[in-house]
Amino acid sequence: MGYSAAMQREMPTGADHYVRDAADPRMLSRALGDLAGGWRLRRLAWALAWLDTRNRYRGSVFGPFWLTFSTAVMIGGLGLLYSTLLKLDLREYLPFLAVSLILWNMIGQIAGEACLTFTNAEAIIRQMRLPYAVHVLRIVFRNAISAAHSLPLIFLVFLLCGRLPGPEALLALPGLLVLGTCALAGALLLGMLCARFRDIPPIVTNVMQLAFFMSPVLWKPELLGEGQKWLVLNPFYVVMEVVRGPLVEGGAPASIWAAAILFTAALVAVSALFFVRFRARLAFWI
Template sequence: MDAISEHTLPRLSHATLDVRSALRPAQRHALAWRDIAGGLGLWRLGVTLGWLDIKLKYRGSVLGPFWLTISTGVMVAAIGGVYGTLFHMALKSYLPFLALSLVLWNVIGGLVSEACTTFTQSDGMIRSVRMPFFVHALRVVVRTIISFLHNLPVIVVTFAIFGVSPGWVCLQSLFGFAVWTVDAFAACFLLGALCARFRDIPPIVGSVMQIAFYITPIVWRADQLGSKGWWLPLNPFDSLLEIVRQPMLGEVASMEVWTLSVVVSAVFCAVAWFVFARVRARLAYWM
């Protein structure tokens, strides 16, 4: 390798590109794995791309990404007012729950819809340089995390107003977020690839997420369903939400919820992995 000089740029060297038509599944899995490893090596690029996306979206607006904070705050206030009255609930306990649930759902819903364009939005880049596809997934995940951080004040302010203090238990939610992060990459690979091939999937995903919003305990509480809520464990979004939400509200998430989340995530990641390994070599042709 060229000595790293302070005054000249190093020559690109010592790289090897070996591309074969991979026919055996084992080769495909090895190549998919290499894609992820290469993408992790380029993490600075993925993070910068995600960060620039946010910067770009709010360039020229006075409040910048804090528009997100405001719109979420307004949504919490509006939905809280209407549903609090409808459900005859004390705002003191309902609003913190609602603020937290809505912000967390924004993360899930936002990620799922953006995962659909993981690869199609970078078509120019994909067609002009060889780059691990993981970089594009990282870009989407980073974008989602930045949006979430801008929504955090809504939770903090609501909790402060109503005097909710979750205590140290809330750190348990970090494990939940870890599961979410892995699922997020899987979603980017799976939905990104499927949507690149079939261009009518994003609207289908949109409708599914809309339905999911109403059948998941977000604006309502699971205990309001009482014994009629037996089907809730069948909704994977319910347990995934609980592993983060319960600790943040100061309760320990149940073993049942954790088991369900881990099992659902494992299956989801396996499906995503197989699809990605299968189509990785074709993605550039679909742009």
């Protein structure tokens, strides 16, 4: 049986024929079917993401723009402090810091929420058969919406500092694609791991905190001097740099791109292996 026929069966409704045989689990085609089904229901995921965003800021006047304000204050404050500490020109440092902080907020928030991808969707998962991929899309869409509220800040800072990037900034788009792929694969993997082992979320929080200081978010990679060449091994840095480089430094070196793509591929592979192997068990873990 071809994949298309297998996917047909995975429709949440309308699938007429449903077979589950423990002796013939067909893990791969069912995992692929789940992903395809999730993509078909992307509008649902988008609607859920909007609902989440609205509910989170219900009753507040500025809503998600509070995030924009707090990021702006953070950029201003840290910009003044660190440009002095690191003896950098503020107009040079501020665009770097703005892009760094906004990207890091995005990465950190996705990592935190990814842990709850499936545990928070418990009520839905136990009630109806829905592709698990819908819950993953929901988390990523929700974070994309939230990040979009801070993006205008980048342009504001660029304007204020008189450092509008040239056309090479368009390279940030494939960079965002890399980041988005990592977010999808990460939300799937962390969501599954955290559903199974409830100790993982605090570990993730700690790792992210450490990664914030260990990665060049506040400080520029040049400050490491000789040690800079090891930075390419830091997955957070390379994935961040393929977006930040084109915006701030006129592009990222090929080695960074290669490392980012390699790391993303590895994450996708691990996440896919987990999903294929444990998809059917997920409902029991929730």
